[in-house]
Amino acid sequence: xxxxxKRVVDTLQEMGVRYFFGIPGGxxxxxxxxxxxxxxxxxxxxxxxxxxxxxxxxxxxxxxPGACFGTFGPGATNLTTGVGCALLDRLPCLAFSxxxxxxxxxxxxxxxxxxxxxxxxxxxxTTRLPPARVKETLYRAMHVALSEAPGxxxxxxxxxxxxxxxxxxxxxxxxPAGPPAPKPAALDQMVRLFxxxxxPVLAAGWTAVxxxxxxxxxxxxxxxxxxxxxxxMAKGLCPEDHACYAGVLNHALxxxxxxxxxQADLVAGVGFDAVELxxxxxxxxxxxxxxxxxxxxxxxxxxxxxCDIVGDLGTTLRRLAEADLPKTAWDLDELASRRTKMLAxxxxxxxxxxxxxxxxxxxxxxxxxGILACDVGAHLxxxxxxxxxxxxxxxxxxxxWSSMGFGIPAAIAAKLCRPATPVCCVVGDGGFLMMVxxxxxxxxxxxxxxxxxxxxxxLSLIRIKQERKGYAEYGTPxxxxxxxxxxxxxGVPVLPARDEPAxxxxxxxxxxxxxxxxxxxxVDGREYDDLLLKGNRQ
Numbered sequence: 001x002x003x004x005x006k007r008v009v010d011t012l013q014e015m016g017v018r019y020f021f022g023i024p025g026g027x028x029x030x031x032x033x034x035x036x037x038x039x040x041x042x043x044x045x046x047x048x049x050x051x052x053x054x055x056x057x058x059x060x061x062x063x064x065p066g067a068c069f070g071t072f073g074p075g076a077t078n079l080t081t082g083v084g085c086a087l088l089d090r091l092p093c094l095a096f097s098x099x100x101x102x103x104x105x106x107x108x109x110x111x112x113x114x115x116x117x118x119x120x121x122x123x124x125x126t127t128r129l130p131p132a133r134v135k136e137t138l139y140r141a142m143h144v145a146l147s148e149a150p151g152x153x154x155x156x157x158x159x160x161x162x163x164x165x166x167x168x169x170x171x172x173x174x175x176p177a178g179p180p181a182p183k184p185a186a187l188d189q190m191v192r193l194f195x196x197x198x199x200p201v202l203a204a205g206w207t208a209v210x211x212x213x214x215x216x217x218x219x220x221x222x223x224x225x226x227x228x229x230x231x232x233m234a235k236g237l238c239p240e241d242h243a244c245y246a247g248v249l250n251h252a253l254x255x256x257x258x259x260x261x262x263q264a265d266l267v268a269g270v271g272f273d274a275v276e277l278x279x280x281x282x283x284x285x286x287x288x289x290x291x292x293x294x295x296x297x298x299x300x301x302x303x304x305x306x307c308d309i310v311g312d313l314g315t316t317l318r319r320l321a322e323a324d325l326p327k328t329a330w331d332l333d334e335l336a337s338r339r340t341k342m343l344a345x346x347x348x349x350x351x352x353x354x355x356x357x358x359x360x361x362x363x364x365x366x367x368x369x370g371i372l373a374c375d376v377g378a379h380l381x382x383x384x385x386x387x388x389x390x391x392x393x394x395x396x397x398x399x400x401w402s403s404m405g406f407g408i409p410a411a412i413a414a415k416l417c418r419p420a421t422p423v424c425c426v427v428g429d430g431g432f433l434m435m436v437x438x439x440x441x442x443x444x445x446x447x448x449x450x451x452x453x454x455x456x457x458x459l460s461l462i463r464i465k466q467e468r469k470g471y472a473e474y475g476t477p478x479x480x481x482x483x484x485x486x487x488x489x490x491g492v493p494v495l496p497a498r499d500e501p502a503x504x505x506x507x508x509x510x511x512x513x514x515x516x517x518x519x520x521x522x523v524d525g526r527e528y529d530d531l532l533l534k535g536n537r538q
Contacts, residue, residue: 369390
């Protein structure tokens with residue numbers, strides 16, 4: 001008879017889970033042995049938070065969540081940082097942790113806290129694994145994780161049950177639940193609103209990406225001449241050279257994007273999730289047409305919610321795309337002029353070597369279909385507007401959770417999921433310090449990932465915010481005057497670059513290598529100051 005540990009692993013394998021990330025505790029040994037004998041690969045990480053990020057990125061790139069683990073107490077609390085990313089970035093993830101045995105649940109014991117209480121606010125569901133209902137519980141966990149909107153589920157593994165016999169179960173998996181069908185009356189109202197508007201703007205968000213709504217969105221824009229603005233995580237949904245593309249909200253030069261959307265007389269939010277950006281942060285005082293799988297989150301004392309369509313995006317957008325919509329009053333030549341000027345400002349000045357030059361050089365070195373994983377920081381705002389992104393999965397960022405430390409584990413997970421695809425990571429020195437231990441993970445796995453470390457010696461985004469309030473720079477410098485570039489981290493070589501020719505050569509060498517490599521670009525963070533605007537929240 002199979003043990004509980006083997007039944008857990010067999011069920012994960014059956015459901016398509018490929019990777020189990022974490023740092024094992026003593027109670028995981030039976031599960032580790034079952035993993036060793038399975039097709040589910042255990043990946044040892046240096047910090048449980050990284051394991052949570054990795055499992056989340058697996059969910060994004062494969063549609064099947066990765067699994068992650070943290071042991072009692074500190075292992076579980078570390079894990080929560082990665083699990084929270086899955087919740088607010090709307091991605092499936094299966095999070096496991098040790099929990100006390102039934103006999104010790106209400107006792108005082110070393111390292112133990114109430115893990116259900118810990119994970120409840122940051123997951124869609126948290127439960128303890130009943131030894132008699134292993135498959136039923138894991139089937140349910142997968143159903144909840146994948147159902148709209150996707151997110152993390154936490155399953156506590158009670159101490160002492162892993163080696164016990166697992167009960168036979170006659171259960172079948174439950175397919176994930178999708179969004180409801182939109183109401184016909186709301187669809188009619190949507191068509192009327194869009195037809196009557198002279199200057200509607202289409203604001204596409206992360207839900208539109210998850211729904212695969214890009215082709216329908218472009219069809220509507222092209223038929224009507226309506227401009228498209230994107231939230232950061234929707235980057236890639238519309239090509240930067242498309243006639244209707246107006247830019248990314250809340251990132252570098254967002255005032256230039258505002259020259260378009262502030263002319264709108266109707267904002268049509270398509271898959272617009274407020275977890276990235278609230279409507280009130282950018283829209284003019286005009287009616288809002290909200291199209292999403294969840295109701296609009298809007299200040300209705302100040303703004304008018306003209307129509308709130310909750311349901312399947314494909315059904316809704318097909319109705320709009322097939323309607324007899326008139327051409328809008330937008331001047332696409334003016335839009336093109338604004339777009340050209342904005343993108344020109346994001347080109348690095350001749351002879352310079354700052355953040356813009358770092359991104360421009362990397363974009364030339366990375367193949368068109370390569371994946372960039374981007375950490376949080378000042379450089380992220382530049383990436384959001386400057387980086388040419390052929391499709392959403394070519395750019396991995398967190399903007400719902402927005403945690404520093406995301407970029408390095410995201411790149412590692414991307415390379416595991418898509419080993420034939422070139423993968424790179426852009427990380428500031430602040431985020432690098434948080435996750436430098438994962439260089440050991442990348443080296444142990446032998447993954448060819450190019451990590452571009454943008455070293456400016458400061459938490460630049462916070463410095464900018466301090467200075468704009470008239471404060472002195474305080475608490476943001478990262479290093480002393482004696483900082484020197486390392487030759488390697490845990491065996492991962494470092495190629496330093498202080499000017500554009502050296503950087504270009506370092507990238508050439510890095511992409512020709514077989515394993516992980518760090519290209520450390522030393523730049524002046526002051527270049528960000530005029531590109532990142534007061535309205536940017538992060």
